[in-house]
Amino acid sequence: xxxxxxxxxxxxxxxxxxxxxxxxxxxxxxxxxxxxxxxxxxxxxxxxxxxxxxxxxxxxxxxxxxxxxxxxxxxxxxxxxxxxxxxxxxxxxxxxxxxxxxxxxxxxxxxxxxxxxxxxxxxxxxxxxxxxxxxxxxxxxxxxxxxxxxxxxxxxxxxxxxxxxxxxxxxxxxxxxxxxxxxxxxxxxxxxxxxxxxxxxxxxxxxxxxxxxxxxxxxxxxxxxxxxxxxxxxxxxxxxxxxxxxxxxxxxxxxxxxxxxxxxxxxxxxxxxxxxxxxxxxxxxxxxxxxxxxxxxxxxxxxxxxxxxxxxxxxxxxxxxxxxxxxxxxxxxxxxxxxxxxxxxxxxxxxxxxxxxxxxxxxxxxxxxxxxxxxxxxxxxxxxxxxxxxxxxxxxxxxxxxxxxxxxxxxxxxxxxxxxxxxxxxxxxxxxxxxxxxxxxxxxxxxxxxxxxxx
Numbered sequence: 001x002x003x004x005x006x007x008x009x010x011x012x013x014x015x016x017x018x019x020x021x022x023x024x025x026x027x028x029x030x031x032x033x034x035x036x037x038x039x040x041x042x043x044x045x046x047x048x049x050x051x052x053x054x055x056x057x058x059x060x061x062x063x064x065x066x067x068x069x070x071x072x073x074x075x076x077x078x079x080x081x082x083x084x085x086x087x088x089x090x091x092x093x094x095x096x097x098x099x100x101x102x103x104x105x106x107x108x109x110x111x112x113x114x115x116x117x118x119x120x121x122x123x124x125x126x127x128x129x130x131x132x133x134x135x136x137x138x139x140x141x142x143x144x145x146x147x148x149x150x151x152x153x154x155x156x157x158x159x160x161x162x163x164x165x166x167x168x169x170x171x172x173x174x175x176x177x178x179x180x181x182x183x184x185x186x187x188x189x190x191x192x193x194x195x196x197x198x199x200x201x202x203x204x205x206x207x208x209x210x211x212x213x214x215x216x217x218x219x220x221x222x223x224x225x226x227x228x229x230x231x232x233x234x235x236x237x238x239x240x241x242x243x244x245x246x247x248x249x250x251x252x253x254x255x256x257x258x259x260x261x262x263x264x265x266x267x268x269x270x271x272x273x274x275x276x277x278x279x280x281x282x283x284x285x286x287x288x289x290x291x292x293x294x295x296x297x298x299x300x301x302x303x304x305x306x307x308x309x310x311x312x313x314x315x316x317x318x319x320x321x322x323x324x325x326x327x328x329x330x331x332x333x334x335x336x337x338x339x340x341x342x343x344x345x346x347x348x349x350x351x352x353x354x355x356x357x358x359x360x361x362x363x364x365x366x367x368x369x370x371x372x373x374x375x376x377x378x379x380x381x382x383x384x385x386x387x388x389x390x391x392x393x394x395x396x397x398x399x400x401x402x403x404x405x406x407x408x409x410x411x412x413x414x415x416x417x418x419x420x421x422x423x424x425x426x427x428x429x430x431x432x433x434x435x436x437x438x439x440x441x442x443x444x445x446x447x448x449x450x451x452x453x454x455x
Contacts, residue, residue, distance in 0.1 A: 009128040012119045012312055015098050015107030018052045022106075024059035026131065030108060031063025031094075032140060033130035037123045038112055040092045042070040042148070044085045046077035047096035048185050048246050050210030052106050057096045060108070061150050068144030073152045076208070077159075078185040078247035080343035083115040084159040087339035090114060097185075097246040100218035103211045109246075115339035116319075119312040160193040166337050167349040169197055172356025176200040178240040178253075180228040182217035183209040186243030193345055199352070202235055204228060217245035220330060220377075222259070229257035239355060239362050241348050249331040250344030252351055254362040260370070263290035266327025267297075267369035269350045273325040273335070274300040284317045284326030284334070286310075287408055288420050288433040292371045293327065308408040309422065315340050329377070329433070373442040375434040380453045382430050385423040389430070392421055392452050417445050421453075 008016040014030065016022050035043065045061055047053035061071045074085050079095050086093035090113045098105035110118040110127075118124050134140050177199055181187035187206035194201055204227060205214045215224045219242035232240040232253050240253035252260040270283045270293065279301035285293045286309045294304035302324075307317045311334075314326045318340040326334035333347035334340055355362050382388045389410050396402050401414045409422030409431075417436035424431060430453055436442035 005128050005132055009124060012117070012124075012310065013107050013109045014124075015101065015105060017104050018056070018106045020104075024055055026135065027056045027059040027108075028063035029131045029134050029140075030127065031060035031065075032067045032134070033063075033127040034060075034092070034094060034110060035064045035067035035069040036130060036141065037126045038092045038118075040064075040069050040113075042072070042091050044072045044074060044082070044089055044091045044093045045096070046074045046082040046085065046093070048078075048210065049076065049183070049188070049208035050096075050098065050103065050106055053096045053210070056106055057094075060094055060096070065148035065150050066143045067141070067148070069148040071148055071150045073150065074155045075152065076185070076188055077155065078189045078243075078345070079109055080248045080338070080341065080345060081155060081159045081185075081189060082109075083111065083339060083341035083343070084162060085155045086111050086113065086115045087341070088155075088158065088162065095246070099246050099248075100216060100220075100244045102216070111341075115341040117312050117315050122312070156189065156192050159189070160195075163193060163338075163343070163346050163349060166335070166346060167353050169349065169353050169356070172198060172353060173359070174198040174200065175239070175352065175356050176202065176235060176237040177352070178202040178204060178228060178231045178235055178237045179206075180204040180219075180225065180231075180240065180242040181206045181247070182219070182224070182243060182245060183207055183212050183214060184217040184243060184245035185247040189247055189345060190243070193349075197352070198356075202231065202237065204231060212245070217243075219244055219249070219251035225251060225253065225259065229253055229259075233257045239351070241351075243344060248342055248344055250333075250348045251331050252348070252362075254366065256363055258363065260362070260366050261290065261374060262327065262329050262331040263293055263374070264366045264370040265331070265347060265351065266333065267293050267295075268354060268366060269327065269333060269347055270297050270302065270325050271300045271369075272350050272354060274302045277324050281324035282321040284314055284321070284323045286314065286328045287411060288329045288377075289327060290370070290372055290374060290435055291418075292369055295371070296369055306407070311342060314342075372435050372437060373439040375432070375442060375446045378432045378446070378450065379424075379429045380432065380450065381428055382453060383428065385428065385430055388453050389421055389423070392449060395452055417441055419445060419449055421449070
């Protein structure tokens with residue numbers, strides 16, 4: 001097949017429908033291109049529980065081995081377990097997953113040695129160009145003689161041990177925790193990571209099933225954590241945890257069944273990581289995390305750095321500043337001691353340690369990190385994104401107390417509230433986030449901006 005990769009290769013990864021947009025033959029070309037662009041002599045490959053993942057990962061391995069690279073297959077794993085393998089083995093890596101996308105999708109998240117990201121500006125554009133050329137009939141480079149080897153290795157217990165070495169859980173009180181794995185890779189990693197801790201774990205949807213029979217494995221959508229919230233209440237649990245399909249993101253529910261904002265988790269973990277580093281260090285946060293985050297970072301002796309939305313920007317700033325931690329509104333949490341990569345599991349361990357290290361319920365513990373009223377992300381479908389943003393800027397530009405910035409979309413700030421309006425890179429959507437000092441003000445600003453956008 002002659003590949004049209006414009007819809008397949010995204011800003012940070014590869015993702016599309018199998019077999020409509022890509023298949024094993026294309027996956028094999030991606031393996032060959034990955035090895036050529038990264039000049040890798042050896043790589044590591046993992047995959048999630050989707051029905052197409054094992055065969056796609058094997059095809060990628062064949063392409064990589066034909067290019068002369070020795071391949072280590074780690075089999076079923078979470079995305080952060082692949083990052084662990086890339087970091088611990090110091091090898092470039094490829095993870096076959098489409099994260100929270102529906103069952104018919106699959107994709108590849110790629111990284112260089114030490115879990116350094118591969119995105120459009122760091123190799124992905126070159127990989128795409130090679131695959132397009134080869135799929136269009138251009139000759140592949142001659143197969144390496146001899147080809148690279150393909151071997152298997154289990155990294156799950158080493159991954160768990162590494163995470164548990166970064167958080168002190170020795171003195172926590174017994175806790176009851178409901179975990180919703182969404183039939184994703186959390187069902188594979190959670191039993192090993194949490195084994196041996198004084199936890200009564202109530203599992204929800206731990207069966208690995210890439211058809212997602214119970215709900216989408218996307219906890220960012222409120223409808224997908226309804227079962228978790230109900231189970232926390234009926235069990236009288238201390239908290240609930242929800243992982244997305246590839247288990248690199250973790251969402252938290254308190255003892256009342258109420259969702260805890262990822263900004264509050266970012267602030268809580270930032271305070272703990274600063275304490276662990278002697279009360280100093282840089283913490284990265286994207287521009288739509290709560291005002292609470294930079295406040296808590298400063299209060300705990302740290303330096304907050306604000307950046308654009310997206311893991312490649314966060315990881316770049318983590319490396320540039322030598323930051324100890326980074327967090328996003330989407331529940332991606334990045335750690336210096338995890339090769340600057342994101343791991344929801346490590347954030348979850350921090351929450352368990354913080355909760356289990358004192359007697360108050362989670363709702364009270366996180367209240368000091370959740371100081372403002374937020375709208376959450378609201379999407380609007382608009383035909384002309386630029387015109388809508390310009391209209392909003394013109395409307396607020398007449399007010400004296402307003403400041404603007406264009407770091408990522410349009411951010412409008414006053415002493416009592418702020419909002420950010422960003423265009424989606426892939427859909428005709430505008431994404432709105434609003435925060436204010438109280439619920440009434442937040443609601444008024446939210447409704448005013450939405451009225452301008454939706455007309």
